[in-house]
Amino acid sequence: MSVHELTLAGVNDHSLFTALDLAGTFAFAISGAVAARDRGLDWFGVIVVAFTVACGGGVLRDLAIGAVPPAGLSDWRYLAVATAAAFLTIAANALVVRLADPVRLFDSLGLGLFAVTGAQKAIMFGHNAEVAVLLGVATAVGGGVARDVLLNRVPAILQRDIYALAALVAAVIEVGGLRLGWMSGWRTWIALMACFALRYLSLRYKWNLPRAIRSDGFGSE
DSSP: HHHHHHHOOOHHHHHHHHHHHHHHHHHHHHHHHHHHHHHHOOOHHHHHHHHHHHHHHHHHHHHHHHHSOOOOHHHHHHHHHHHHHHHHHHHHHHHHHHSHHHHHHHHHHHHHHHHHHHHHHHHHHOHHHHHHHHHHHHHHHHHHHHHHHTTTTOGGGSHHHHHHHHHHHHHOOOOOOOTTOHHHHHHHHHHHHHHHHHHHHHHHTTOOOOOOOOSSTTEEE
């Protein structure tokens, strides 16, 4: 492959990464804005929660890999996308209400997108496969944890829902596909669909991870 072709490939990969990252930001911001609105927060509170959910995991990832200042704080597009998603949620309340469980819908979309982009960015900064997978999961679940803490709820990843596991599947597919030489477009979409399908099916059919059982027998179904 020529230098020109390598350059074009790098540009294309970077463009795909940026597009996916912004799409994930929008999806997570919607989920955060809906949750904040349902808790009765004012407009400013809705925007703050939306931005925290959308960029919290990415900021954690960037700090971990040394990409400072974090893109979520230094790139105006992330704040703009999160704010737009928050205002859309506020303005289109009737539309959002008609969606079936909107928080989980958009949260599931963002989960897969951020797991993939988190793993991609760790690889781009020269980290190994294990670090890439872990940071992919951290990017995916970090914003949701921040949302639940701000809204005084038990974080979703600490409950029985299949949440972090779905993000782990996406990150493993992305990193494993890279090691196996899969085309970037194919492995990315396979990872996204696998994560969303696992999360969606777990919600639809009420799949859960086993609960920890106490020595006195409590905690079991």
